[in-house]
Amino acid sequence: MNVLPLVLYAAAGVAYAIHFARRHPQAGRIATTLLIFAALAHTFVIGMQTMEVRHVPFANPSRAVSTFVWLLALSYLYLESTTDERAMGVFIMPILTGLQTIPALSPGIERMDPVLDSPWFWVHVSSLLFAYASFALAGVLGLTYVVQFKEIKKKHLGYFYTRLPSLQTLDVMNSRAVTVGWLFLTVGVAVGAIWTAQARVLAPNDPNLQAMSLNDPKVLIAVITWGVYSFAVLARQTMGWTGRRAAWLSALGFAIVLLNFLPINYFVTTSHTF
Amino acid sequence: MHLFLLGVSHRTASVDLRERLDFSSRDVGAASEALAARSSAAESVVLSTCNRSEIYIASGDPARARDELVAFLSDYHQLPRDVFLPHLFVHDDVEAARHLFRVAAGLDSLVVGEPQILGQVKDAFQAAAERHCTGPLLSKTFHWAFGVGKRVRNETALGEGAVSVSFAAVALARKIFGRLHGRRVLLVGAGEISALTAQHLRSHGVAEIVITSRTPAHADALAAEVAGHTVPWAEMRQAMARADIVLTATGSQRPIISRQDVEAATGRRRAEPLFIIDVAVPRDVDPAVTEIEQVFLYNVDDLRGIVQENLARRGAEIAHAEAIVAEELSRFTAWQRSRRAIPTVVALRQRFDDIRRAELQRLEIRLSSLSPEARARVDEVTRLIVEKLLLEPTEQLKALPDEETQAAYTEAVSRLFRLGDGEAAEPADDETEATPADRRRE
Numbered sequence: 001m002n003v004l005p006l007v008l009y010a011a012a013g014v015a016y017a018i019h020f021a022r023r024h025p026q027a028g029r030i031a032t033t034l035l036i037f038a039a040l041a042h043t044f045v046i047g048m049q050t051m052e053v054r055h056v057p058f059a060n061p062s063r064a065v066s067t068f069v070w071l072l073a074l075s076y077l078y079l080e081s082t083t084d085e086r087a088m089g090v091f092i093m094p095i096l097t098g099l100q101t102i103p104a105l106s107p108g109i110e111r112m113d114p115v116l117d118s119p120w121f122w123v124h125v126s127s128l129l130f131a132y133a134s135f136a137l138a139g140v141l142g143l144t145y146v147v148q149f150k151e152i153k154k155k156h157l158g159y160f161y162t163r164l165p166s167l168q169t170l171d172v173m174n175s176r177a178v179t180v181g182w183l184f185l186t187v188g189v190a191v192g193a194i195w196t197a198q199a200r201v202l203a204p205n206d207p208n209l210q211a212m213s214l215n216d217p218k219v220l221i222a223v224i225t226w227g228v229y230s231f232a233v234l235a236r237q238t239m240g241w242t243g244r245r246a247a248w249l250s251a252l253g254f255a256i257v258l259l260n261f262l263p264i265n266y267f268v269t270t271s272h273t274f
Numbered sequence: 275m276h277l278f279l280l281g282v283s284h285r286t287a288s289v290d291l292r293e294r295l296d297f298s299s300r301d302v303g304a305a306s307e308a309l310a311a312r313s314s315a316a317e318s319v320v321l322s323t324c325n326r327s328e329i330y331i332a333s334g335d336p337a338r339a340r341d342e343l344v345a346f347l348s349d350y351h352q353l354p355r356d357v358f359l360p361h362l363f364v365h366d367d368v369e370a371a372r373h374l375f376r377v378a379a380g381l382d383s384l385v386v387g388e389p390q391i392l393g394q395v396k397d398a399f400q401a402a403a404e405r406h407c408t409g410p411l412l413s414k415t416f417h418w419a420f421g422v423g424k425r426v427r428n429e430t431a432l433g434e435g436a437v438s439v440s441f442a443a444v445a446l447a448r449k450i451f452g453r454l455h456g457r458r459v460l461l462v463g464a465g466e467i468s469a470l471t472a473q474h475l476r477s478h479g480v481a482e483i484v485i486t487s488r489t490p491a492h493a494d495a496l497a498a499e500v501a502g503h504t505v506p507w508a509e510m511r512q513a514m515a516r517a518d519i520v521l522t523a524t525g526s527q528r529p530i531i532s533r534q535d536v537e538a539a540t541g542r543r544r545a546e547p548l549f550i551i552d553v554a555v556p557r558d559v560d561p562a563v564t565e566i567e568q569v570f571l572y573n574v575d576d577l578r579g580i581v582q583e584n585l586a587r588r589g590a591e592i593a594h595a596e597a598i599v600a601e602e603l604s605r606f607t608a609w610q611r612s613r614r615a616i617p618t619v620v621a622l623r624q625r626f627d628d629i630r631r632a633e634l635q636r637l638e639i640r641l642s643s644l645s646p647e648a649r650a651r652v653d654e655v656t657r658l659i660v661e662k663l664l665l666e667p668t669e670q671l672k673a674l675p676d677e678e679t680q681a682a683y684t685e686a687v688s689r690l691f692r693l694g695d696g697e698a699a700e701p702a703d704d705e706t707e708a709t710p711a712d713r714r715r716e
Contacts, residue, residue, distance in 0.1 A: 025428075152449060153564070155576050157583070162434070166452035167547065240545035243568055 002045055002066055002104040008038030009073070009100055013093030020090040020163055028086045032077075035089070038096075039077060042070045064129065066103035069096050072133040079137060079173065085165050091140045120195035127188030128222075132257050134181030135229070139254025141174040142247035149244050171242055178236075178250055182229045189226055221260040228253045275316065275411055278336045279370035280343045280362060281328030284384050287361040295351055295358060297322035303401035308350065310407045313342040317409040319416065321377070321398040323391065325384050330374065332411040336366050368607055371415055375599045375606075378423035380432060387432035387588045387595075392423035414609070422602045429598065432591040435584030439577045440471040442584070443551045444478060446577075447519055450549050450570060455479040460517035462510060462531070463487050463524030464496040467553045467574075471521055472500040484517065486510050488524065515539040520550045522558035531559045536566055553577070611680055612672035618684045619668050621693040626660045 015031035018024065046067060076092045079085075144164055151161045164170070232249040235241035241249070282295055297305045297320050305320045315331035322328070329347075333339035344362075348355045365373050373382070378395045380387045399416040402408050408416075426432055436442040444454075451457055457480045461468050464487050472483055483502030486509070487493035493504040505513050514520055514535065524530060531550075536559075540548055545568055552559040552573040564571040634641070634656065641649055671687070674680040687693065 023431075148449075152446070152570055155572065155579075157580060161449065166448060167450050168452035242545040243547065245545075245567075 002042075002100065005038050005042035005045060005069075006097065006100045006104040008034055008041055009069075009093060009096045012038055012089070013097050016086065016089035016093050019086060023163065028089075031086065031089055032080065035073065035077060035093075039070070039073045042066075042073065046070055062103040062106050064125070065099050067126075068129045068132055069100045069103075071130050072096060072136050075130075075133045075137055075177075079177075083165075083169065083173065085169065087164050088137075088140060088144065091144060092137070095136060095140070118195065118199075120191055120198070124188055124191045124195060127184045127191065131181045131184035131188055134177045134184065135225075135250070135254045135257050138174050138177035138181060138250040139257075141170050141177060142250035142254075145170040145174060145247035146244060146251070149247070167243070171246065174246060174250055175236060175242070178229060178232050178246070178253075182226075182233050185226055185229060189222060192222075218260060221256060225253060225256050225260065228256060275332050275334055276336045277367050277370045277411060277415060278315075278331050278333050278339050279328060279365045279373055280340060280347075281321075281326060282358065282361050282363070283326035283328070283382065285382070286363050287358070291358060291361055292325070292327065294353055295327045295347065296324075297327055298324075301401070302398055303405045303407075305350065306402040306407040307405040309343075309346055310405075313339065313346060315339050315342070317412040318407050319399055319402040319412055321395060323394050326377070326382075328373075328377075330370065330412060330415070332409060340364060367610075368603065371418075371606055372599065372603050374415060374419045375422045375602060376596075378419040379426040379595050379599055380423070381426075381592065381595055381599065385437050386585075386592060387434075388437075389427075389433050392420070392427070395423070396420060415606070418602065418606050422599060425598050425602070426595045430591045430594045432588055432595045434591075435580075435587055437581055437584050437588070438470075439553065439574065439581060440467055440474055442577045442580045443471050443521070443553075443572070444474040446551075446570070446572060446580075447475065447549055448478070450547050451518060453479070456481045457518040458482045458516055459484065459502075459519045459521065460510075460513050461485045461496065461500075461502070462520065462522040462558065463526075463554065464489075464492040465523035465553070468521050468523040469496055469499055471551070471553075472496070472502065475519065476500055480519070484513050486513060511535055511538060518546065518548065520548065521553065522550070523553045524558050526554070526558060527556060529558060529560045531563065533560050533562045533566065536563045536569060540566060540569060551577070608673075611674065611677065614677075615668075615671040615674070615680060615684065618687055618693065619671060622667070622687060622691060623660075623664060625691050625693060626664060627657075630656050630660050 012031050012034035015027055015034055019027035019031050049063065072092070073096055076088070076096075080089065144160070145167060147160050148164045148167055148170065151158055152167070228249065232241070232246060232253065235249075236246055282292060284292070287295070302320045302322055305322075306318050309315070309318045309320065309329065309331075313331070313333075314335060315333040317332035319330045320328075321330065329343055331339055331343070344355055344359070347353070347358065374395075376382045378392055380389070380391050383391050395416070399408065399412075403413070436445045447454060447457075454475060455478075457475075459472065459475055459480050459482065461472055461483065464485065476483065483497075483500050485493045485497045485500075485502050485504045486507050487496070487504075488507050490504065490506075496502070497504050514531075515538070517539075520531075522531065536548070536550070548569045550559055550563065550569065550571045552571065555574060557573055559571060559573070561571070561573075563569055634653065641652060644652070667687075671680075671683060674683055
C-alpha cells in the first residue's frame with residue numbers, strides 16, 4: 001500500500017531535480033503536481049490504515065515513519081505554496097523517498113498495547129511527528145543557507161547562487177520552521193511526561209512504563225533535541241543568532257532527530273516500541 | 275507582397291551617424307505615417323533605439339521601395355544620401371524576418387540578451403499600428419517576432435545575470451536580502467557608479483538612501499539626484515550602524531573603513547547581514563572586513579569578475595537562441611508560402627463558383643417550379659459540393675514544401691483550370707484583410 005506514494009515521491013523528486021538543474025518552469029509545475037498526487041495517495045493509504053486499526057497508524061516504527069513522511073510532504077507543500085519557491089523540493093524529495101522505502105518494504109503490523117490506547121498517546125505522537133517534519137524542513141533550509149552563504153561570502157557565485165532563494169528568504173523560512181517545530185516538540189514532550197505519570201498510576205507493573213525515564217536513550221535524546229531547539233529559538237530572539245549560526249543549529253538539530261528516529265528505533269532497545 | 279527592411283545599426287554605423295538618423299527623439303508613429311503618405315509601401319514600421327534605426331515595410335515592389343526609403347531618410351533627417359548610403363543594410367523577405375527575430379531575441383544587441391529591446395520592438399509596432407500603418411504582413415511578422423523574443427527569454431539564459439557593475443551589485447543585494455523594500459543604503463563618497471547603483475537600488479524600493487562625503491557639495495548633489503539625504507562625514511560610523519547596504523567610492527588613497535569600524539557597526543545591528551560594496555580604486559574598505567560574520571564585502575574587481583562570467587555565460591547561450599530563431603524562421607517561411615498560394619486559391623474558388631452559378635442560372639426555368647425552401651436547399655448543396663471538392667487541393671497547395679514546387683503547382687493549377695482567363699486573373703493579394711493604403715483610400 002505504501003508503494004504507490006513511494007513511486008510518486010520518487011517521480012516528483014526527478015521532476016524537482018530537472019526543474020532545479022535546468023530551471024525550467026514547466027518541470028517545476030509537473031513536480032508540484034506529482035507531489036500533490038503523492039500526498040493524496042499517501043493520505044488515502046493512511047486513511048485506510050486508520051479505518052483498519054481505528055486510530056492513526058503510528059504504533060509501530062514503519063508506520064510512524066510513513067506518517068512522518070506524509071506530514072513532511074504536507075508541510076513542504078504548504079511552504080511551497082506560501083512562498084512560491086520550488087528550489088527546496090530537490091532537497092526534500094530524497095528525504096521523503098528515502099524514508100518512504102521503509103514502510104514500503106516492511107509494512108509492519110500495527111498492534112496496539114492497551115496501555116497506549118489513550119487520547120494522550122495520539123497527541124503525544126502526532127505532535128512529535130509534526131515537530132520532526134518541521135525540523136526536517138528547517139534542516140534542509142539551514143544547509144542550503146550555508147551553501148548559499150558560502151558562495152556569496154567567497155565571491156564564488158556558482159551553481160547554487162543562481163538557483164536558491166535569497167539568504168533572507170531562507171533565514172525567515174528556517175526561523176518559522178524551527179519555531180513551529182519547537183512548539184509542537186514542547187507539546188509532545190510535555191504530554192508524554194504527563195501521560196507517563198498518569199499511566200504509571202493506572203498500570204504500575206508495566207515494564208515499559210517503568211523504563212520511561214531519562215535513562216532511556218529515546219527519551220534522553222528527545223530531551224536533548226528539545227534543549228537544542230529551545231536554544232535555537234532563544235538565541236535568535238535574544239542573541240542575534242540568525243543567519244549561518246541558526247542554519248547550522250537547525251541542521252545539527254535535525255541530525256539528532258534523525259538519529260533518534262532511525263537507528264535508535266531499530267537497533268537500540270528502549271521503552272518506546274516505535 | 276514582400277517584406278523589406280532598410281536601416282543602420284551599431285554594427286554598421288557610428289554613434290554619430292546613428293544619432294543623425296534617429297527617429298526616437300521625435301514621434302516614431304508620426305515617422306511611420308509620413309513614410310506611408312509618400313511611399314508605395316502598403317505597410318510600414320519604424321524601429322528606432324540608440325543602437326539602431328530600421329524601417330520595415332511590406333511592398334509589392336521592393337526595388338522601388340528601396341529608392342523611396344532612401345529618399346525618405348534623406349529628406350526626413352535632412353542628410354545627403356551619400357552620408358548614410360555606405361552604412362545602410364538592406365534585407366528582404368526571409369532575411370528581413372530573420373533580422374527582426376534576432377533583434378527581438380536580443381541577439382543583435384550591443385550587449386547580447388539585453389532585456390529592453392523586446393519592449394522597444396513592441397512599442398515601435400504599436401506606434402505604427404495606432405497610425406494605421408500596419409497590415410497583415412507586418413502584423414504577422416512582428417507578432418511572430420514578439421513570440422521569438424519571449425521564447426528566447428523563457429527557454430535560454432541569454433538575458434540572465436547582470437552585465438554591468440551597478441546591476442551586479444543590485445543582483446547581489448537581492449540575493450542577500452531578498453526584496454529590498456525597507457532596506458537602508460549608505461553611500462560613502464559620490465561617484466558615477468554610486469549614483470547609478472543608488473538609482474537601481476531606489477527602483478527596487480529601498481527605504482532610505484543616506485549620503486556622506488568629505489566634500490559636502492558632492493554629497494548634496496548626489497542626494498538631489500537619487501532622492502536621498504546627507505549626513506556629516508564625521509557621522510559615517512553611526513550611519514553605517516543603521517545601514518544594510520554600504521557603497522563606498524571615495525578618492526582616498528588609504529582605506530577609510532577598518533575592521534574595527536565595521537565591527538562596531540555590526541555589534542550594534544545584531545545579526546542582520548551587512549553588504550559592503552567598495553567601488554573605489556584604491557580600495558576604501560580594509561579587506562579584513564570580510565572575515566566578520568554576516569558581512570559581505572565586494573570590491574569593484576569582484577563585481578567586474580561577475581560581469582565577465584555573466585557575459586561568458588550569455589555567450590554560451592547564443593547558439594541555443596540562434597537555434598530558436600532558425601526554428602521559428604522556418605515556421606514563418608512555411609506560413610509565408612501558404613500565404614503566397616492564396617491568390618491561386620481565391621481564383622480557383624472563384625472559377626468553381628462561377629461555374630456553379632452559371633449552371634444554376636441555366637436550370638433557372640426548371641427550378642422555378644420549386645418552393646423557395648427547396649431552391650435554397652439546391653443552392654446550399656451545390657455550394658457545399660464545390661467547397662468539399664476544393665478543400666483538399668487548397669490545403670495541399672498551402673502546405674507545399676518549397677517555393678519552386680509551389681510555383682510549379684500554381685502554374686499547373688492555373689493552366690488546368692484556365693485561371694489566367696477570367697477577371698480573377700490578378701486577384702487581390704489578400705482575400706479578407708484590406709491593406710492600410712486601401713483603408714486610407716476608403
